[in-house]
Amino acid sequence: MWRLVVLACVLTTGCTATAESGSAGSPSISAAGVPSSSASPSGSTSPTPTPTQPPTQEPKPGRVVVAADSDYGPMLYDATGQPIYLFTAERGDRPACYGACAADWPPVLTRGEPRARGDVRDPLLGLTRRDDGSRQVTYAGHPLYFYAHEGKDQVLCHDVVEYGGTWLVVRPDGTPAPA
Numbered sequence: 001m002w003r004l005v006v007l008a009c010v011l012t013t014g015c016t017a018t019a020e021s022g023s024a025g026s027p028s029i030s031a032a033g034v035p036s037s038s039a040s041p042s043g044s045t046s047p048t049p050t051p052t053q054p055p056t057q058e059p060k061p062g063r064v065v066v067a068a069d070s071d072y073g074p075m076l077y078d079a080t081g082q083p084i085y086l087f088t089a090e091r092g093d094r095p096a097c098y099g100a101c102a103a104d105w106p107p108v109l110t111r112g113e114p115r116a117r118g119d120v121r122d123p124l125l126g127l128t129r130r131d132d133g134s135r136q137v138t139y140a141g142h143p144l145y146f147y148a149h150e151g152k153d154q155v156l157c158h159d160v161v162e163y164g165g166t167w168l169v170v171r172p173d174g175t176p177a178p179a
Contacts, residue, residue: 089165140174
């Protein structure tokens with residue numbers, strides 16, 4: 001078991017050059033990951049390491065959603081400052097924006113669980129599956145979107161009517177900002 005611990009340490013710390021060099025005080029590691037010496041700098045042998053529990057697998061970090069001020073009051077952004085919108089043509093958490101709509105209004109996707117920061121309410125964050133199997137972030141039951149043609153911290157498309165509905169920025173309480 002301790003061979004795996006040594007190998008894991010070498011692989012995760014990026015110290016393979018030092019470990020393979022066989023310099024004083026460093027055990028030399030064979031290609032199979034087996035130490036060839038356990039001598040310490042004083043010449044005494046090191047005690048056998050005690051087995052440790054393998055690290056627990058943490059969930060993949062997901063999209064971070066934050067709240068910040070705007071001309072429309074506090075609203076949702078992703079952690080990079082990209083404004084977040086909802087689409088009034090959707091009822092419930094099922095996305096209706098696909099094709100050309102999704103090209104202009106990309107869904108807020110995540111691989112892990114979405115995470116709230118600041119005034120964003122964690123219980124309001126959720127997920128819905130898109131037709132392609134990707135996971136879209138929801139807030140207060142609304143699928144969330146970006147606008148593809150605006151920059152970070154730039155809110156250009158609040159109260160825009162397009163693709164059969166209105167696009168509105170989302171406030172931290174989960175409601176759309178007034179039009």
